[in-house]
Amino acid sequence: MVKPSPCVFLLCLTAACAPAQPGAALKLNEIQIVGTHNSYHSGMGPHEMAYLRKVDPRTADSLDYRHPPLNVQLDAGVRQLELDVWGDSKGGLFANPAGLGLVAKAGLSADPPFDPNGIMKKPGFKVFHVQDIDFRSNCEPFVACLGAIRDWSKAHPGHLPIFILVENKDDRPQADYMTTPEPLTPETFDALDAEIRSVFQPSEMIVPDDVRGGHKTLEEAVLTSGWPSLDRARGKVVFLLDQERVGVFYTKGHPSLAGRVLFTNAQPGSPDAAFVEVNDFLARPDLIPSLVRKGYLIRTMTDPHPEGVRANDGSRWDAAMASGAQILSTDYPSREAAGSGYSVRFDRGNVRCNPVLKPACNAAAIKE
Secondary structure: OOOOOHHHHHOOOOHHHOOOOOOOOOEOOOEEEEEEOOOOEOOOOHHHHHHHHHHOHHHHHHOOOOOOOHHHHHHOOOOEEEEEEEOOOOOOOOOOOHHHHHHHHOOOOOOOOOOOOOHHHOOOOEEOOEOOOEOOEOOOOHHHHHHHHHHHHHHOOOOOOEEEEEEEEOOOOOOOOOOOOOOOOHHHHHHHHHHHHOOOOHHHEEOHHHHHOOOOOHHHHHHHOOOOEHHHHOOOEEEEEOOHHHHHHHHOOOHHHOOOOOEOEOOOOOOOOOEEEOOOOOOOOOHHHHHHHHOOEEEEEOOOOHHHHHOOOOHHHHHHHHHOOOEEEEOOEHHHOOOOOOOEOOOOOOEEEOOOOOOOOOHHHHOO
């Protein structure tokens, strides 16, 4: 386990760190949790990886991780999951990955079938990393991933809110053998909301309308009234939209995310700004704490490059913890350590008081 930097604890040696009153109600943004990056990623087949390592070893290094099923991650205390989704409105677009043929052409044995039940032939959003190359998932399709999360949630009433980060993918082909994905449009996101609502009931989610309340904009709400209490959010899920560039599609016809399910990754100052991703934070270490103090919900990445993981370098994790970002995403949570021993967790579990907003709080109030 990577040990937290002492600087995290020095934050609490100031007068501003007076202990919270035992009955003080925590808000949704006043904790800090560990989540997983590409939570669906079950890893490449061994022969698929062998082929990729031969033709592109650096990319192979970056993809050499895997996560267990979503319910297993939730059992381990992970409270943020990430799902990459690809539009497949007619079905079959990703049913025959070119990588399978490349492996055979290289004289390597076939790996186990990636879609034995023919799910990829049916319409609906699919969940995987890179078309034709890194296409295996621990859940498929999107609604099945959501169903697994909901089943776990119903079996564990009162759990901390689960943040579900959704990244809409439309990556352009990097080679002539790769599949051209469906373009992203406002209709894509209408369909995305519909699939989410087909699994989760309104009472099972915290959505932008819940946070905005009577305020003119969503941003005004989080900067003044703030986020709902942690007690109100328990047992629920919160959907977050990963890429800032797609916000224009999602907000069209939905000012301040009225009627929408997901919170956009928005620029501060925008009417829909409540959630902000700051993944490249080391160049501006003051940015995340400043946004957190204002009331925004922040997600950042904790892991160094593959070379740093192999060296068990925890300096980026230390900085991410100290920043106050509420959602800390890693490829290596505590029960999924890298071969070097690198892994991410707090001293006790995967949740704690936010070091910027609530350096001290009632630990019982944030039980996973």
